[in-house]
Amino acid sequence: MEYFQEWEDTETTTTRTKTVKKTSSTTTTTTMTTPAKLYGKDLSVYDDVDVDTLLDKLTPEEINILAKEVDPDDSFLPPSQRTSYDCDKKPTGPLNRRQLIEHINREALETPDRPEAVAYVAGVIRGKKWNPPPPPQNQIDADEKIQIDLGDEYEHALTNASQEEIIDLAAILGFHSMMNQDQYHASLLNKGQPVGLGWDGITKASKPKIFPMDPPNSTDVDDSIRRVQNDDPKYIDLNWNNIKNISDEKFNNLFEGLEQNTHLETLSLSNTGLTDRGAEKLAQALENNNHLRVVNVESNNITPLGVVRLIKSLLKQKSVEEFRATNQRTQILGNKIEMEITQLIEKNPTILRLGLHLEYNDARHRIATHLQRNIDTKRQKIKAKYQIHLAAKGKAKIIRTE
Structure with missing residues (x-):
């Protein structure tokens, strides 16, 4: 049973609500809430206030006073509108940068220096010379050179x-x-x-070994798109790495065919110039495909929001075990994006490996812990299936013997 009691605090004139919950046991739970107020009213009252209407009622003098009290932190505003300094002097003419610099330099040269209290004389110390305090004795003992006698032998x-x-x-x-x-x-x-x-x-460095360049990717783009759209059962690995000048139309055809494909397991699109537009199409394909196991989109032009969109799409089918998206156009994701990625990864029970550069230790630790948990869970499932297989096989032998 719940009892509600209201009273008015004489010091702060704030209305509080006290909730007392009684149960059959001897435990009593008390919850007190104090709503935030501004000028004696709840903050929710100001939600429907039209700011433009209030500003129209102010006079120009009141608007200037309000502008001096507010310091907006907006880099898109000019400095004259971001500071409280107000210059009433009218401009004498158009801005001439060269004449302004010449005037500043001329004023600096013509303005006399302030006279010194004590004239400067070379080699003479003016004022009190600062002498550093002596170091502690333990530091002096540590700095002393120790003579080691190795012996004649x-x-x-x-x-x-x-x-x-x-x-x-x-x-x-x-x-x-x-x-x-x-x-x-x-x-x-x-x-x-x-x-x-x-x-x-000992200071000479070893000469670096020269390795031959990797051969260009010889994958036929049009043929691979056709095999994906036809759901070729023998085509389980698609590799477009390092292929340049792939049009958006070919990316769209590939991702549309990927939605209905049931045999492709590995998709590698590293260094292909993939952008957020293609990443959105890929995310839609991943939401409809439940057979892909590895997705690699490294070294492309995907923004942090596009990376978040791809990771979020993995939660729909929960079939991808390895996702790689490092070395994008924006190297630093930011704390907000990394925390959002961490929350999405922690909701994914199937992903085992994540190729992504994270700057903050909290995100790296939480993701590593979750990935290790997923790996342990999969290992236990494989072990359980193996034991069931052995048990079924042994039972079959017993039935045959009988």
């Missing part, structure tokens, strides 16, 4: 050591940063050093 061994032996010693002591890659591997393999790469050449 170690001194003789290091003096007569060869460059290969010194390199091996540096590797044993963990001074790997003092050696280049060739010296490090030579010390591990106990090989001699090439000419010019001894201990005296």
Whole structure:
């Protein structure tokens, strides 16, 4: 049973509502709410107020006073309208930037400097010289050089050591940063050093290896669109990576055929110039396709809102296990977009891998935790299916034996 009691506070003249809930047990829950007020009225009363009508009733003097009290944080407004400074002087003519700069420079040169209280004399200190306080004793002790006596045996061994032996010693002591890659591997393999790469050449870098360029993508765009539209059962992997100058019409034909396709599992559209317009068509296709497992749209021109739209479309069928969309036109997504992506990923029980650069640790940690949970759940399902298969197989053997 609920009892409602109202009273008026004599100090703040605010009406409060007190709700007392009684149950059959001895526990009593009390909830008190205080509505926010402005000039003695609830804020909801001002929702229907027409601001333009109120401004029309103000005089020009009152509008100027109101403008001085408000400082809008809008970069699209000129600085003269964003500050409270008001210049009543009329302009003397059109703005001439060159003459203005010449006038400023002339005024700076003609204006005399302020006289100094004490004349400057080279080599003479004016005023009190600041002396830094002495460092603490523990810092002085730490800065003192400690002379280490290695003994005659170690001194003789290091003096007569060869460059290969010194390199091996540096590797044993963990001074790997003092050696280049060739010296490090030579010390591990106990090989001699090439000419010019001894201990005296530790600052020399290894020459980079030249690898051949990747061959161009030879996928036939028109043929792949036709096979997707015809739902070819043998066509399970579509790769358009690094194919340039794909028209919007071909993207639309591909995504329209993808809505009815039941065999394609991998869709790779990396570095194809895909924009938000194509991403919207792709999102509609993902909402109708429940057979895709991998979607890759990396290195394109998709905005953060387009990435959010694609991730949101994965919640419709919940079949995609891997989604990659890093290296877009906008490198930084922002806190609001990352939190929205995090909430969408946490609602997806099937996604296992997400290729996306996140700046904030909270978003990275929450997404990594959820992906690990999805991986563990899938592993348990696979294990359960395997055990059921073994049990069914063993039961079949028993039936055959009987």
